[in-house]
Amino acid sequence: MKQEIQFVLNGEQVFADVDPQWTLLYLLRNVFGYTGAKKGCGVGECGACTVIVDGEATNSCLYPVLEVEGRHVTTIEGVAAPDGTLHPIQQAFIENNGVQCGYCTAGMIMSAKALLDQKPDPTEEEIRTAIAGNICRCTGYVQIVESIQMAAARMKQ
Ligand code: FES
Ligand code: FES
Helix, strand or coil: CCCCEEECCCEEEEEEEECCCCCCHHHHHCCCCCCCCCCCCCCCCCCCCCCEEEEEECCCCCCHHHHCCCCCEECCCCCCCCCCCCCHHHHHHHHHCCCCCCCCHHHHHHHHHHHHHHHHCCCCCHHHHHCCCCCCCCCCCHHHHHHHHHHHHHCCC
8 A cells, every 4th residue: 555755855845655665766766757866786785776865875776765754865866956057076977987888877976976065075085985885887986086086176166
C-alpha cells in the first residue's frame, strides 16, 4: 500500500505516493523523471546514485524512501542556476576533461558539491576522501580531482 511523503526536492516542496519498499533513487528516476542519478551497483559500492540529503552526499540506491519525509534533497538537476548557467563544479569538469563516458559524473559532482559546501578550501586528500565512494572506470581520477580544485578556486573568488 502506498503512503504519501513530502519533502523539498531541488528547492521545491513536493509530494509523492510511494511504495515503502522503494529507494530514493527509484523515486527520483521513476516518479520525478530525474535520471541524472544512475543505478550502477545498487548496493552502495559505486556512488553513481549519489545525491545530497540535508547537506550530506548520500547513496540514493540504499536510502529508504520513507526516510525522505521532511528532508531537503538536491540532485544534479538542481545544481545549475535557474538561467541554465552551469554550477562552477559542472563547468570545471567540462573544461578539465573530468568527464569521459559520464556514468559516474553526476555522483562525482554531488559528492564534490557536498564537500565544497562544507569546506570551501579542501586539500587534495580531503577531495580524494570525499570522492572515495565514487568509482570512475574511465578517467583515472586525476582530471576529476583537478576539476574539483579548479571549482574550489573559482568559488572562493
Ligand atoms: S548505485 Fe548506489 S552506490 Fe552504486
Ligand atoms: S567518466 Fe566514465 S565512469 Fe567516470
